[in-house]
Every structure is written in structure tokens, then in C-alpha cells.
Amino acid sequence: MLSPIITTTSRWRAGRARRWGLAAKGAVVSARNPNDDIDLEILVAVAEGHKKAYLVEVFTADGASARSVAEAQRLLNSLRLTG
Secondary structure: OOOOOEEEEEEEEEEEEEEOOEEEEEEEEEEEEOOOOEEEEEEEEEEEOOOOEEEEEEEEEOOOOHHHHHHHHHHHHHOOOOO
16 A cells, blocks of 8 residues: 655645647645655656647655756656657
């Protein structure tokens, strides 16, 4: 069973951008997993093409190393979504 995650809405940051060749909306949400007592940063992005819609979520531990964050960014930048 998955652990519940409690979000902290005071650290919600939203925005719009063009990603993967599509108009995208996204937000970064700070959250805490109460079972593990771990703070998380969660990137949530949505993009809609002509025929398909996409939801992308990336979870990192709050305070993750620069190397881990750079790896996540490379992964996101490598996505090729088709409309």
C-alpha cells in the first residue's frame, strides 16, 4: 500500500512554458511523506497535443544533490512527446 503524502501548499509554484514541442503547464509542489519523515519536491507538468494529453511527474528528495537534479533535468529534456 502506498504511503499518504501530505502537501504543503505554501510552497506551491506554478508556471507555463513550451516543453517537448507542446504548450505545457506545470507546478512544483513541496510535500512530506509522514511515514518516512522525508520532504519531497514534486514537479507536475501537463501538456496537450492534438490527439493525446500527457502528465509528467518527477519526485526528488528536498535538498537532493545537484547531480541528482541535473540527472532528472536531462531525463526530462530527453522526452519526445507526440501530439
